[in-house]
Amino acid sequence: MLKRLAQLSLFGAEPPAAVPSLAGAVSPSSPSNPLCALQLGGHPVAYELRRARRRSIGFVVGREGLRVSAPRWLPQADIERALLQKADWILRKLLEQTERARRVDAARIEWRDGGMLKFLGQPVWLRLDPGFSGVRLDESGSLILLGLPLSATETQVRDAVQAWLKRRARSVFEPRCQQFAQALGVQMKQLRLSSAQTRWGSASSDGSIRLNWRLIHFAPDIIDYVVAHELAHLREMNHSPRFWAVVASVLPDYQVARGHLRDQSITAE
Ligand SMILES: [Zn+2]
Known part of the structure; x- marks a missing residue:
């Protein structure tokens, strides 16, 4: 099974031209908690502060920015000290979120003439x-x-x-499946296309394979990797070293495609 690892984009994979500003990344949405701000590593960082019945300080960086949960009795200065100690981690996560949002934005297909x-x-x-x-x-x-x-x-x-892409997906995936099934010595009983939001593909022990039709957006070597990966599961239903050896037996360079796929995500259009 191949799962989404990050909410990045199918289409906008080029690296950022410059380090994006963090200021735009932090816009906590809940109006019920106070917004605070401080300087972390030279960046102004806003955060939502939630006071709760807890003993320690918790940090979450999500799409809405940084949220801090702290014990009710803890002075603000102690919270800021903890934030400064965690500054590297927080800044890294905020940058990741900014990048993610930028890529998701770039991934949006404009469904019109010229799109x-x-x-x-x-x-x-x-x-x-x-x-x-x-x-x-x-x-x-x-x-x-x-x-x-x-x-x-x-x-x-x-x-x-999308109807056309799905038809093309089937006609592209089918022969690749046949070729890799033969190379791996496995029998694929059925190929189904999926629209899963979190998976590129899956395999069942009954010999049926599901491939996400959105893989049709990718270069053939990426598609081959997913095909080989799922069919290899018909021999090894796990991700053990034995499984990866089976994948490598038909795709010695699979790591390249695997790394590329890690940077992508399934975006719903
Ligand atoms: Zn797998």
């Missing part, structure tokens, strides 16, 4: 024209031609493109 998405790892642009019929890739492989008027709604465009 861009990745198909088999390559950028393709959407072209709407009622003169076309159906949905197809043009000869250059860089345009998805859609038989829809320019006035089509985002939902209409998204539904048409």
